[in-house]
Amino acid sequence: MTSSQDPYQGDDAPHARDEQWPQPPPYPPPPPPQKPQPSNQILSIIGFVCAAVAVLFIPILFGLAGIVLGIVGHTRGEPLGKWAAVAGGVGMVLGIVLGAIIVGSMSS
Template sequence: MADMHATARPRSNAARICTIIAFVFAVIAIFFLPPLFGLVGLVLGIVGAVMGDKPLGWYAAAASVAGAIIGMIIGYAILNS
């Protein structure tokens, strides 16, 4: 019987590092320059997922987008209050 995971890429240290940095940028995007850090976190999360850190890479990409959106909403609320 063929191995179902034969085509999956093994997770590398670089993939895990990209994913961790993407999560850090997601948190930073809430407080400082949301569009910039959110976009960089999104790219790093996708890179981490493509390099083999599948579930966490996609979660990091989604968290970066959510962090950017939350950061922009908070910035808008602070500037218009």
């Protein structure tokens, strides 16, 4: 006969539940955010190339492309991004002025 002071028997015992369902390990902390490498400035480089091409060919298209690529590169942390955007704008203006001078000299 069992008395009310006997320890738990069977599956209802507290120690049996602890052994059957162990606690999961704690989650590791998330890794710190990584900054882009300064050598990875692809968008800024392409923006500078577009700025140079804008001086001679289709200044509105290539100038705007240089501005947009420079801005996107700047928002992604590229140090030369803002300068690529400035160069795109300058290349666009120079290309438009150069084109107007060439067209004006041809019509005279």
